[in-house]
Amino acid sequence: MNHPSTILLVDDHAANRHTLIELLDNPDYRLVEAADGPEALKLAAQLQPDLILLDVMMPEMDGFEVCRRLRESPRLAEVPVIMVTALDDRQSRIMGIGCGADDFISKPFDRAELRTRVKTITRLNSYGRLLRERAKVDEANQKVREQAALIDLATDAIVVLELDGRVQSWNPGAEKIFGTPAPEAHGRPLAALISKGDSSQMVSAIGDTLLLGEWRGDLPAIRPNGDSVTTHSHWTLLRHADGSARGILAVSTDQTEFKKLQAQFYRAQRMESLGALAGGIAHDLNNVLAPVLMAAEMLQADPPAEMQKEMAKVIQVSAERGAGLVRQILAFARGSDGQERMELAPQHLVRDAVGMAKETFPKAMTILSDLAADLFVIRADPTQIHQVLLNLMVNARDAMNGVGRLTVAAENRVLDGAFAAQKPGAKAGPHVVLRVTDTGSGMTPEVLAKIWNPFFTTKPPGKGTGIGLATVANIVKEHGGFVEVTSKPGAGTTFAIYLPATGGTATTAEATAPVQLPLGRGERVLVVDDEAALGQMIQALLAEHNYTATVADGPAAALSAFTRGEKFSLALVDLNMPVMDGGRLAKVMRNINPALSVILVTGSQEVMREQSKTSQFAAVVAKPFTAETLLVAMDKVLHG
Ligand SMILES: Nc1ncnc2c1ncn2[C@@H]1O[C@H](COP(=O)(O)OP(=O)(O)O)[C@@H](O)[C@H]1O
Ligand SMILES: [Mg+2]
Numbered sequence: 001m002n003h004p005s006t007i008l009l010v011d012d013h014a015a016n017r018h019t020l021i022e023l024l025d026n027p028d029y030r031l032v033e034a035a036d037g038p039e040a041l042k043l044a045a046q047l048q049p050d051l052i053l054l055d056v057m058m059p060e061m062d063g064f065e066v067c068r069r070l071r072e073s074p075r076l077a078e079v080p081v082i083m084v085t086a087l088d089d090r091q092s093r094i095m096g097i098g099c100g101a102d103d104f105i106s107k108p109f110d111r112a113e114l115r116t117r118v119k120t121i122t123r124l125n126s127y128g129r130l131l132r133e134r135a136k137v138d139e140a141n142q143k144v145r146e147q148a149a150l151i152d153l154a155t156d157a158i159v160v161l162e163l164d165g166r167v168q169s170w171n172p173g174a175e176k177i178f179g180t181p182a183p184e185a186h187g188r189p190l191a192a193l194i195s196k197g198d199s200s201q202m203v204s205a206i207g208d209t210l211l212l213g214e215w216r217g218d219l220p221a222i223r224p225n226g227d228s229v230t231t232h233s234h235w236t237l238l239r240h241a242d243g244s245a246r247g248i249l250a251v252s253t254d255q256t257e258f259k260k261l262q263a264q265f266y267r268a269q270r271m272e273s274l275g276a277l278a279g280g281i282a283h284d285l286n287n288v289l290a291p292v293l294m295a296a297e298m299l300q301a302d303p304p305a306e307m308q309k310e311m312a313k314v315i316q317v318s319a320e321r322g323a324g325l326v327r328q329i330l331a332f333a334r335g336s337d338g339q340e341r342m343e344l345a346p347q348h349l350v351r352d353a354v355g356m357a358k359e360t361f362p363k364a365m366t367i368l369s370d371l372a373a374d375l376f377v378i379r380a381d382p383t384q385i386h387q388v389l390l391n392l393m394v395n396a397r398d399a400m401n402g403v404g405r406l407t408v409a410a411e412n413r414v415l416d417g418a419f420a421a422q423k424p425g426a427k428a429g430p431h432v433v434l435r436v437t438d439t440g441s442g443m444t445p446e447v448l449a450k451i452w453n454p455f456f457t458t459k460p461p462g463k464g465t466g467i468g469l470a471t472v473a474n475i476v477k478e479h480g481g482f483v484e485v486t487s488k489p490g491a492g493t494t495f496a497i498y499l500p501a502t503g504g505t506a507t508t509a510e511a512t513a514p515v516q517l518p519l520g521r522g523e524r525v526l527v528v529d530d531e532a533a534l535g536q537m538i539q540a541l542l543a544e545h546n547y548t549a550t551v552a553d554g555p556a557a558a559l560s561a562f563t564r565g566e567k568f569s570l571a572l573v574d575l576n577m578p579v580m581d582g583g584r585l586a587k588v589m590r591n592i593n594p595a596l597s598v599i600l601v602t603g604s605q606e607v608m609r610e611q612s613k614t615s616q617f618a619a620v621v622a623k624p625f626t627a628e629t630l631l632v633a634m635d636k637v638l639h640g
Contacts, residue, residue, distance in 0.1 A: 004027065004028055004029055004030045005028060005029055005030070005049075005050035005051065005122040005125070005126065006029075006030045006032060006047050006048070006049040006050050006051075007024065007029050007030070007031050007032070007049060007050065007051045007052070007053065007118065007122070008032050008033075008034060008040060008043055008044055008047065008049040008051070008052045008053070009021070009031060009032065009033050009034070009053050010033075010034045010036075010037070010040040010052060010053065010054045010055055010058075010063070010066065011033075011035075011053075011055040011058070011084070012035055012036055012055065012057075012058045012059060013055075014035070016055065016084075016107075017033050017035075019109070020053060020109075021033075023109065023111055023114055023115065024114075024115070024118060028122075029118075029122075032047060032049070036058060036059075036060055036061065037058055037060060037061025037062070037063075037065060037066040038060070038061060040052070040054070040066055041066060041069055041070070044070060044076055044079065045073070045075070045076065048075070048076075048079070049079060050079075050080070050122050050125045050126065050129075051079070051080050051081075051082065051118060051121055051122050051125065052070070052079055052080070052081045052082070053082050053084055053105075053118075054066055054067060054081055054082065054083055054084060054101070055084050055085075056083055056084065056085040056086075056092060056096070057085070057086065063083055063084075063085075063096075064095055064096065064098075064099045065099075067081050067083070067096070067099040067100055067101050068099045068100065070100070071099070071100035077100075078128065079125075080102045080103075080121045080122075080124070080125050081100070081101045081102055081103075082101070082102060082103045082104065082105055082117065082118070082121065083096045083101045083103070083104050083105070084104075084105050084106075084107060085104065085105075085106055085107070086106065086107045102121065103117060103121065105117060151171045151173075152171060152172050153172075154171060154172075154173045155173050155176070155254070156173050156177075156251050156252060156253050156254075157171065157173045157174035157176075157177040157178060157231065157250075157251070157252040157253075157254075158171040158173055158174065158249070158250075158251050159171070159174050159190070159249075159250045159251075159252070160238070160247050160248070160249055160250075161190055161206075161247055161248040161249075161250055162247055162248075163206070163210070163245055163246075163247060163248065164189070165189045165190050165191060165199070165202050165203075165206055166187055166188060166189050166190070167185045167186055167187065167188055167189075167190055167193065168186070168247060169182075169186075170182040170185040170186060174252075177221070177229060177231060177252065177254050178193060178194050178221055178223060178229070179223030179224050179225060179227070180193050180223075180224060189202075190202055190250075194219070194221035194222065195220070195221060195222060196222055201219070205217065205219070205233075205235055206235075206248065208235075208427075209235045209236070209237050209248050210237065210245060213236070213237045214234065214235060214236050214237065215233075215234075215235040216232075216233070216234050216235070217232075217233060217480065218230060218231070218232055218233070218255070218478065219231045219232070219233040219252055220341075229254060229256050230254075230255045230256050230258075230259040231252035231253060231254055231255055232252065232253050232255045233250055233251065233252040233253075234250075234251050234252075235248050235249070235250045235251075236248070236249045236251075262474075265471075266384065266387065266471065266475070267333075269387070269391075269467055269468070269471045270332060270333060270383075270387055271333065272465055272467065272468075273387070273390050273391055273394055273468065274329065274332065274333060276394045276398075277356075277360045277390075277394065279360075280359070280360025280361055280362075281325070281329065281359075281360050285322060285325065287536075288318050288319075288321050288322035288325065289318070289322070290536075291314050291315075291318045291532075291533045291536045291537070292314070292315050292318045292319060292322075294314075294532070294533055295311040295312075295314045295315045295318075295533055296311075296315065298311055298533075299311050299312075310531070310533075310534060311533070313537070314533040314534065314536070314537050317537045317540060317541070318536075318537070318540070321540050321544075325359060328352070328355075328356060331383070332356075332383065332386060332387070332390075340381050340382075340383075341379050341380060341381055342379070342380070342381075342382070343377050343378070343379055343502065344377065344378050344379070344380050344382055344385070345375065345377060346371075346375045346376075346377075346378055346410045346432045346434065346499075347371045347375055347410060349380075349382065349385050349386060349389065349434075350369050350371060350389070350408050350409075350410050350434065351369065351519070351546060352386060353386055353389035353390055353393060353408065354367055354368075354369045354408050354546070355543070355544060355546075356390065357390075357393050357397075357406070358543055358548070359543070361393075361397050361402075361406075362397070362402035362403070364402055364403045365397065365400065365402060365403060365404060365405070365406055366404070366405045366406065366548070367406045367407075367408075367522075367548070368405065368406070368407045368408070368522035369407070369408050369409070369410075369521075369522055369546060370407055370408070370409035370410075370521075370522070371409070371410050371521075372409075372410060372411040372412060374412070374505045375410055375411070375412060375432055375505065376412050376430050376431075376432050376501030376502060376503055376504065376505060377501060377502045377504050377505065378432050378479075378499050378500070378501045378502065379479075379500075379502060380479055380499060381475075381479075384475045384478075384479075385434075385475070385479075385499075387471065387475065388434075388471075388472050388475050388476060388497060389408065389434065389436065391468040391469065391471060391472050392436040392472065392495045392497075393406060393408070393436060394468070395438075395468060395469070396436060396437075396438035396440060396493070397438075398440075398459065398463070398464075399438055399440025399441045399442070399492075399493060400438050400439060400440035400441075401440070401441075404438060404439040404440055404492075405438070405439045406436070406437070406438050406439075407435070407436075407437045407438075408434070408435070408436050408437075409433075409434070409435040409437070410432060410433065410434050410435070411432070411433050411435075412430065412431070412432060412433075412501070413430075413431045413432075413433050413498065414429065414430050414431070415427070415428050415429060415430075415431055415498075416428055423482050423484075423498075424482070425477060425480070425481075425482045426481075426482050426498065427480065427500060429500060429501075429503070430500070430501040430502070430503040431481070431498045431499060431500055431501055432498075432499050432501045433496050433497065433498050433499075434496070434497040434499065435494055435495070435496045435497075436494070436495045436497075437492065437493070437494040438492050438493055438494075439491070439492040440492055440493060441489070441490065442487045442488045442489040442490055442491050442492055442493055443487040443489065443493060444489050448485065448487055451469050451485070452469055452470060452473050453466070453470065454466065454467055454470040455467060455470075472495075472497075476497055476498075476499070479499050479500070480499075480500045481497060481498045481499040481500060482498050483495060483496065483497055483498070484496040484498070517545060517627065517628055517631045517632075518545075518631050518632055518634075518635035518639075519545050519546045519631075519635075520542070520545055520546040520547035520634070520635075520638070521546065521638075521639070522546055522547070522548065523547055523548070523569040523570060523638060524547075524548050524549075524550065524566060524567060524568045524569060524570075525542055525547045525548065525549045525550070525568060525569065525570045525571070525572060525634075526549075526550050526552060526558060526561060526562070526566075526568045526570070526571040526572070527539060527542070527549050527550065527551045527552070527571075527572045528551075528552045528554070528555065528557075528558040528571060528572065528573045528574060528577070528582070528585065529551070529552075529553070529572075529574040529577075529601070530553055530554050530574065530576075530577050531574075532551070532553050535551035535552075535553060536551060538551070538572065538630070539551050541627050541630070541631075545631055547634075550566065550568075554577055555577060555580040555585045558571070558573075558585060558589070559585075559588065559589070562589055562592060562593070563592070568593070568596060569596070569597065569638060570596070570597045570598070570599065570618075570634065570637065570638060571586070571589055571596055571597070571598045571599070572598075572599050572601060572630075572634075573585055573586055573598055573599070573600055573601065574601045574602070575600055575601065575602040576602070582600055582601075582602075583600070583616065586598040586600070586616055586617065587616065590616075597618040597637045597638065598616070598617050598618060599617060599618055599619045599620070599621055599633060599634065599637060600617040600619070600620045600621070601620075601621050601622075601623055601625070602620065602621075602622065602623060618637040619633045619636065619637050621633050
């Protein structure tokens with residue numbers, strides 16, 4: 001017996017208690033005194049004694065009553081009770097048995113007898129206690145076995161990982177979802193089992209779990225047979241009793257079916273937004289076809305060889321632009337099946353979306369992009385982010401009734417924990433914020449409260465379905481981000497999309513991309529050329545590189561565009577024009593707006609040499625020029 005037995009001595013006479021204390025003085029016993037019945041009951045409840053020596057004759061509450069109450073209490077019913085009585089008669093013994101006493105001892109005590117009985121009873125009691133504890137352990141084991149059986153039955157993959165990502169346990173659900181039998185999975189890194197060794201997502205999930213105690217997210221997996229599965233996973237940190245990390249419990253639900261349905265839904269929604277663009281697309285295709293038809297017509301008249309070349313070029317550029325537009329629409333309509341996460345430079349996403357809007361939105365709208373330098377790289381599905389931007393931009397277009405300013409901006413934001421805590425679904429760390437701002441109708445607080453509900457629309461039937469923003473919310477959530485909206489009736493609306501970023505910038509991605517021509521920053525450019533087709537060609541080229549170009553087919557049209565109050569940053573002027581040559585036109589325009597930069601385009605080498613000496617022109621570009629020559633020259637002039 002390693003711990004002393006607690007014995008409660010109950011007697012109203014202190015002298016009697018002392019006698020007992022002297023008799024039982026022994027390191028095996030812890031002796032506690034009670035001077036009356038109520039105190040005895042209280043101490044018994046507190047201490048769960050191994051034995052109670054109970055005097056019968058006490059005022060207030062006698063020993064029989066105390067014994068009866070002990071037996072009524074579920075926790076104390078088993079405590080052995082020895083009645084101590086001076087009345088060595090049968091009557092009180094019978095009463096004692098009736099009350100549930102276990103034994104009797106009469107005063108004055110026989111020392112040896114007292115000690116022996118106490119010893120026997122405490123020993124028996126401790127065996128009983130051991131048996132009861134054993135029964136409890138068995139019950140607990142039974143529970144563990146039942147839980148293990150449940151884990152085996154679960155359809156979810158329930159996996160316990162070491163902190164380094166190695167598999168410690170792997171239930172039949174995991175065998176089924178991930179396709180690897182448990183004996184093969186044990187001890188191997190999870191990344192090797194489900195993602196062909198690509199551990200980047202595991203590393204960040206383990207990091208989050210260690211840091212925040214849990215991680216939730218989509219965990220795409222590839223089975224050994226090559227099938228891919230999409231799971232939604234919830235990882236929880238398991239701790240030792242002292243609080244130190246011991247492992248990770250990863251529960252993953254198969255989402256493959258769900259994701260398939262979701263992909264169908266997204267595709268349907270993309271079709272809807274293409275429908276919203278259809279008018280613009282048709283218009284744009286006509287714009288692409290017009291110069292082709294025109295050039296073909298001119299070619300039939302058998303113009304000089306120089307001209308023929310130019311016409312052929314117009315046809316080529318226009319056709320390429322048309323093909324590009326069709327390609328873009330098809331890629332968008334087809335989209336990705338499920339999620340295709342890749343490292344993306346946000347500036348490309350913004351440029352693509354802005355490019356598409358510029359081609360298809362009413363020309364009276366000003367569409368600008370505003371890209372911060374050194375944007376972080378995000379891990380995202382390009383089709384889906386394109387879909388988000390396009391939905392927001394179509395909404396902006398509708399809110400502006402075709403006139404006004406639409407800006408798509410991108411910037412880096414590193415969220416601190418306090419900020420993230422206030423935004424449901426947000427996490428601290430580097431983010432890229434994509435902002436779509438319009439100068440449209442804005443929204444009342446009542447409308448604002450409902451915009452995320454699927455099928456909420458304020459547009460007439462045929463114009464709106466109300467699923468655009470619901471889709472935006474879903475996609476952003478799946479990317480681990482969140483949306484902020486600010487809107488003022490009559491003033492306009494900004495949607496800000498926060499997407500978690502890797503923290504690295506795209507310089508390396510950019511370097512491996514095909515030659516990147518310098519881009520504009522949405523500046524307005526006036527192109528003055530009396531050859532309309534060439535003018536259109538330049539316009540297309542500039543539109544693709546984030547400039548907004550207005551084409552004038554001669555000095556008169558140029559001056560009228562100029563005096564209409566359109567603010568141009570740059571004019572691209574052909575030297576050889578009827579009525580007023582490029583040099584004089586430049587002078588006139590700079591008189592109206594001294595801040596205007598003018599680039600001269602000329603076919604003559606001599607003029608070129610001569611003019612580049614004068615300060616009238618910011619640059620001189622020789623005809624014929626390549627897209628690169630022109631864009632580099634413009635970039636130098638505008639962005640130094
Ligand atoms: N930029 C915006 N300016 C004003 N109202 C907007 C804007 N974007 C969305 N809304 C409001 O939110 C509603 C829901 O938008 P959405 O889910 O895209 O559906 P839909 O465009 O088909 O109506 C719109 O009908 C409109 O009332
Ligand atoms: Mg919409």
